[in-house]
Each structure stands twice: as structure tokens, then as C-alpha cells.
Amino acid sequence: MTEVIAAADSDRQYILALDAGGTMTDAILVKPDGTFTVGKSISRRENEPLSYRESTSDAAAQIGMSVEEIHSLCAADIYCGTGMLNTILTGDGRKVGLLVTRGFEDITVMEGGLSYLGQSQAEALHQQLHKHTRRLVEPKNVHGVSERLGGGCYQGNIHLPAGAELIPLHEGQVRKGANALIDAGVEVIGILFLYSFVDPIHEHQAKAICESVLKERNVDIPVVCSADVAPVSKENGRLKSLLFQCFAAEQVRESLLAVETQAREYGFKGRLLTLLSYGGAVNMEYPRLYETMISGPIGGLIGAQFIAEKLDLNSVVTADMGGTSFDVGLIIDKRIGITKSADLAGHRLALPMVELDSVGSGAGSVVYVDEYKRLHVGPESAGAKVGICFKYDRLTVTDINVALGYVDPDYFLGGQMKLDRERALAALKETVAVPLGLDVYEAGAGVLDIVNTEMNDLLRTMIASKGYDTHDFTLLYYGGAGPVHMYGFAEGIEFADVITLPWAAGFSAFGAACAEYMHRYDRGSRLLIPNGMSEEGLTDAATQIRTAWQDLERDARAEMALEGVDPEMLKFRYGVSARYIGQLESFDTVLPNGEMEGPSGIARMIAAFEEMYTKIYPAGARFPDAGYSLTTVNLEAIAPKPQPSLPEHKLSGKQPSAEAYVESRDVYHKNKWTKFSVYEMAALQPGNEILGPAIIRDPMTTVVIPPARMMSIDARRILHYR
Numbered sequence: 001m002t003e004v005i006a007a008a009d010s011d012r013q014y015i016l017a018l019d020a021g022g023t024m025t026d027a028i029l030v031k032p033d034g035t036f037t038v039g040k041s042i043s044r045r046e047n048e049p050l051s052y053r054e055s056t057s058d059a060a061a062q063i064g065m066s067v068e069e070i071h072s073l074c075a076a077d078i079y080c081g082t083g084m085l086n087t088i089l090t091g092d093g094r095k096v097g098l099l100v101t102r103g104f105e106d107i108t109v110m111e112g113g114l115s116y117l118g119q120s121q122a123e124a125l126h127q128q129l130h131k132h133t134r135r136l137v138e139p140k141n142v143h144g145v146s147e148r149l150g151g152g153c154y155q156g157n158i159h160l161p162a163g164a165e166l167i168p169l170h171e172g173q174v175r176k177g178a179n180a181l182i183d184a185g186v187e188v189i190g191i192l193f194l195y196s197f198v199d200p201i202h203e204h205q206a207k208a209i210c211e212s213v214l215k216e217r218n219v220d221i222p223v224v225c226s227a228d229v230a231p232v233s234k235e236n237g238r239l240k241s242l243l244f245q246c247f248a249a250e251q252v253r254e255s256l257l258a259v260e261t262q263a264r265e266y267g268f269k270g271r272l273l274t275l276l277s278y279g280g281a282v283n284m285e286y287p288r289l290y291e292t293m294i295s296g297p298i299g300g301l302i303g304a305q306f307i308a309e310k311l312d313l314n315s316v317v318t319a320d321m322g323g324t325s326f327d328v329g330l331i332i333d334k335r336i337g338i339t340k341s342a343d344l345a346g347h348r349l350a351l352p353m354v355e356l357d358s359v360g361s362g363a364g365s366v367v368y369v370d371e372y373k374r375l376h377v378g379p380e381s382a383g384a385k386v387g388i389c390f391k392y393d394r395l396t397v398t399d400i401n402v403a404l405g406y407v408d409p410d411y412f413l414g415g416q417m418k419l420d421r422e423r424a425l426a427a428l429k430e431t432v433a434v435p436l437g438l439d440v441y442e443a444g445a446g447v448l449d450i451v452n453t454e455m456n457d458l459l460r461t462m463i464a465s466k467g468y469d470t471h472d473f474t475l476l477y478y479g480g481a482g483p484v485h486m487y488g489f490a491e492g493i494e495f496a497d498v499i500t501l502p503w504a505a506g507f508s509a510f511g512a513a514c515a516e517y518m519h520r521y522d523r524g525s526r527l528l529i530p531n532g533m534s535e536e537g538l539t540d541a542a543t544q545i546r547t548a549w550q551d552l553e554r555d556a557r558a559e560m561a562l563e564g565v566d567p568e569m570l571k572f573r574y575g576v577s578a579r580y581i582g583q584l585e586s587f588d589t590v591l592p593n594g595e596m597e598g599p600s601g602i603a604r605m606i607a608a609f610e611e612m613y614t615k616i617y618p619a620g621a622r623f624p625d626a627g628y629s630l631t632t633v634n635l636e637a638i639a640p641k642p643q644p645s646l647p648e649h650k651l652s653g654k655q656p657s658a659e660a661y662v663e664s665r666d667v668y669h670k671n672k673w674t675k676f677s678v679y680e681m682a683a684l685q686p687g688n689e690i691l692g693p694a695i696i697r698d699p700m701t702t703v704v705i706p707p708a709r710m711m712s713i714d715a716r717r718i719l720h721y722r
Helices: 048-061 067-070 083-090 105-111 169-181 200-216 235-265 294-313 397-403 421-436 438-466 482-489 502-512 534-563 598-616
Strands: 014-020 022-029 038-043 074-081 096-101 142-144 165-167 188-192 222-226 273-274 280-283 315-321 326-332 342-344 346-348 356-359 366-368 374-379 472-480 497-500 517-530 573-581 587-593 629-641 659-669 672-680 687-691 694-697 702-705 708-711 719-721
Touching: 014 048, 014 067, 014 502, 022 169, 022 502, 067 397, 067 694, 074 235, 074 294, 074 502, 083 235, 096 169, 096 235, 096 502, 105 142, 105 235, 142 169, 142 397, 169 200, 169 235, 169 687, 188 200, 188 235, 200 222, 235 273, 235 294, 273 294, 280 517, 294 326, 315 438, 315 598, 326 438, 346 502, 356 438, 366 397, 366 421, 366 587, 374 438, 397 421, 397 438, 421 438, 438 502, 438 659, 438 672, 472 482, 472 502, 482 497, 482 702, 517 534, 534 573, 534 598, 534 629, 573 598, 587 598, 598 687, 659 694, 702 708
Parallel strands: 014 074, 074 273, 096 142, 096 188, 188 222, 315 472, 472 497, 672 694
Antiparallel strands: 014 022, 022 038, 273 280, 315 326, 326 356, 342 346, 366 374, 497 719, 517 629, 573 587, 573 629, 659 672, 687 708, 694 702, 708 719
């Protein structure tokens, strides 16, 4: 059995964490004392092991060690990215076949009426513009099977218990469907029956039949049941989760295993990990790998939660600007906001996911003026090609930052990549200035104003739409381009504090290093707790919940033992998804422990639900007289894993040392040329204060401090903007 993470007394005390973004692959190397270094490489989607090798080698070189030495001393290795989401967006996944409950063969076409997902407001308001999302399974490869389990009926004097068999599984139709799908050349078979979240018996019977047919036909392809992927109610969301697993996850697993092979060739003795879309780390054998769909952006929020706990910050808004997008998330009461139904690439999944709002404004976003003289920024991105100043053939936001003097063309990636400022200026003039009749520098400043304003609006909206006040929040900004644009997207918003870190460009990778090794387990429920329920009924309800948790604990121990985790080391967090009877949406409710004994246990659960509900809605929106409906019982299993630290340092004086000063540079800021002092990030010390106009340069990013502003560095090396 391969060890997932090194034991606490092991000599392996280093942690590696990587974020393979659209432009750069960042590596964080955490040393035994909790401090860390950052490595960076261009992202190569066609050769992820190469990007992995280059970024980890860069991080190791920062502390004078070889990449082989680091891997041999590594306790955990986490790798995140957007490869799975890209598979969905490009349609380059596996050929899927599907068996569904007879009568629901068109479920993949109807899409639950959600054909507007991912469209602009103008498109969503005009039905004639609606279009279906890219198909993950062809309708001809969907076959119906007669079967039906009862979902439970509690109306009047009728009582049909959930899971009662109404129509037996038609085994002949399963065999016929399996043979037809094999003949069609599918590469994976999915099974979705209506009430499998109540009882998976029919899906598992159908899977056994399909596997026997595959064996008879000498075909080796996976068969995946929705009850094993997303055992929750609402068949449309469960279908999408099943299709993501079949179409993308099984294929992406192979590329992740290739990265793991690279790590092992360097001497790593454990399993490569990746991040779940709701936090937590798993290895590449995780059966529900589709849950890691957006493992890259998740790292930043996990890192922000870590910073919030260290600095005792209750409310944090995160701003992550990379090469392709600007992502905003919230930390409330030191907890990451989670949504029950994730909308991704025009699909709605039955998947808990951190709440993130995004716009397609990144440093690599393409800038152009159309034939109607309208300026556009994105959503097309240059990715790893940066812009016309490097290898791309169109103008990008980075080109404009180079042209106006914010970014040093000779110090990109510490000088590893040389950018062409004159070419960027020429492209800015031809693409924007001449079509709009503007001076070239005015045109560039105007584009940056538009980009910054769009991000500023998203920040305001994300906070205000939740009913919060910006004065209560600390803004934490990061990403390769976040420090370059913060002066603009934070302008005019009153925050409690505005902070970033020297490793802002690799912050998502840092967050991955902070993640727990965690699996989440869900079980669908049809349990009702009406107002005035008898003590006998409450006792029976408590028994059902306790039994479900015990079953999930058993599943967690068995599954994580196969991954090399000692079951005795596991800790558990308990929860349910509940709603008032009559509501459509359920809400995750975290419980303090797994105690659920009789009426008192139910009372504690209801109190926890009411407390959670009043944090989302006004107290007047409560409706306890309606009673409560439990739709999911859930459990999180956590294994011990090494964590980074954020040590405090001795404070130096306010004045930066002479060694920190690099040069003075002309920057076209606020429609005029201004002299900016340039400092080296690595040479600045805790206690230093940098007065604007100034720029702090780093091989990974550039921090812009405009006139009449300052940046101070605290004992933890966190940069505070004022």
C-alpha cells in the first residue's frame, strides 16, 4: 500500500503544492519550519509533467537543493488546476453511453430547463437566443430501462415508504442497452435511475448486468452509477454530476497520474493529491474525481481561510486576478461560503462548491475595438503566451501594463522571459488608439480604467448582494496580476484593511498546501420532522440520522484505508442538509458533533439549522411551524496532514534598506507621467514602509503603490495598503 502522507514522526517534513493555471504553474515549497519558497513555470497543457518539473525545480533551487532531494524529503505533494474544466469546455472527453429510467430518455436534451446557464443577461432575457450546452452524451446513446422505486409519499392517509419497489428492474432491457452501447463504441457507461439516492439497489443490479455483458463481449470500459457519484435528490443535477465523472474525470485522471509518475521518478514516496471543489485534498484514485472540477481557484480561498484564522479576521473578501479571469470569494466567520448546486460551463451539478463570482478580465485578456468602435476586453485569453510583447499575436492587458511602465519588460519571471515594450506600444496604437482617435498612452490608461472598474463593480456586488457592508471586510488580493491592478479595482471602496503577501502570485498553490486531507460523504434522505411530532417519531428520526452517519463512517474508513490512511487517525465532522417543509432549496447545517440521541438530539439539530438560517435570511423569514425536511445526511472524514505556518519576525525600521532600492521608473499613471521608485520584494523587511508612488518588483508579480498611498509590512511579512 502506498502511503498518502508521511507520519508525524517521519523525516519527510517538506510540503509541495502546485497550481497549474492557464498561464503559469506555481509551486509552493513549505520547509520544515513552516516557511516557504515559490517556484514558477509556463503552463503547458500538452505536457503537464514538464511544467511540474520546471516549477518544482525552480522552488527547490531557491533554497539550494535539488528537485530529487526535495521529493525524497516530501511529506505531501498537492497538484491543482483546471484541466477537467477545460475538457468540458473543449468537448474533448470520453464517448459516453447512458442507461436511464424508462420514460426519461430525453433528460439529457431537456436539461431541466436550464439552457440559459452561463449566458449573459441579454441572452437570458430573450428565449430565441437560448442554446443548449455542449452535449456530454449523444441522445442516440441514451437507452431507457423499466424500473421504479418509490420516493416516498406522505399525503393524506397514504404512506408509501421511500425505496419501496414499484416496478422490478427489467434485466433484459439492461442487457439490450449494454450491447447497443458496446456496438456504438462508447468508452464509459453511466447509469441513472430516478430514486437511486434513496436506495441504489436497481442501479447496482444494472451495473452487475452491464459488467457481465462487457465480460462476455471482451470489452474493458468503466460502468459508473449515479448513486456512487452523487447520491442526492434532483435527478437533473445528479445526471450532470454523473456525466462530468464519465466524460471528463476518468480521462483527466490519466493526466494527473502522469504528473504523479513524474513526482515518483524524482523520489516522492507518497500519492499525489488534488483539491475538492469544496475544500479538502484527495488522491487520484478518488472515485468521485469530478468533485475536483475547479481545484485551482479553490486553493486561494483555502489559503484565505488560513490567513483569516491566523490574523483573527472574521470577514474577508478575496480578489484573485490571474491570466484569464478575476475571481471574487467571501470568508464569513472564518468559513468559506459553500453553494449546494454548482453552475459550471452551462451545467448545474449536484456538487457542493465554494462560492466564487468571476469575470473574464485577466492579465492575458485580449483587447480590441470592433467595427462599431466598441472596446472589448476578453473573454479570449493569451494564456501562457502572455501577449503581443511575448509570443501572442493580439494585444492583451499585460501588453498595456508593459507599455505604460507598470511592468518591467526585462524582469518578467525574474528576467527569464523578455518582453518587447516597443511591440506592445505599436499594437496598442494600431488596435485601440487609432480606431478611437486617442493618444496611445491615453488609450492604454482608458483600457486599464475599464478593466479596473469592471472588477471594482464585481467586488461591490459580491459583498452587497449578500447583505454585508464593505467596512467590515478585509480585502485580500493575490494572483499574478492582482497586485498590479489592486490600486484600481479597490479604489473608492472602504475596507477595514487591504492586504497582500510577498507570495501573492503563488497564493492558490499556498492554499493547496493548507488544505486538509478530507473526503465528504452524502446520503440522500426523505425524512420529515413535522411540527408537533411525537417523542416516538423524534426518537425514530434520530435513529435514522445516527444510523446514516455510522454507515458513512464505515464507508469513509474503508475507502480511505485503500488510499493508505490509517482509519484510527480519522476525525469526523457531521452535518445535514435541511429546509422548512414546502421550501424548494435545502441548506447545509454543520453540527458540533455526531451525537444524535432521541428528541434532544433532534432539538439540537433544529437549533443549529435555525441559527444557520438566520445568518442567511432575516429572522422574520423563519417558518418553524411548517416543520423540517432533511434531504441529505453528510459527513466529512479528515486525516492528519502537515500544514504551513506563518511565523512572526523581528521588526526593522520604517525606512527600506539601500539594497532594497532598484531604480526610478516613469509610469503613465492617471493620465500623466509620474516617477515611481522601484524596490525589490525580497530585500524588504518586516516593519518597512514604502511610500507611493512606488513599485515593488518580484520575479512572480508587481505591486503598484500610487501617489498618496503607502504599503507597510508587518511581522508576518503581510503587506498592508493604506
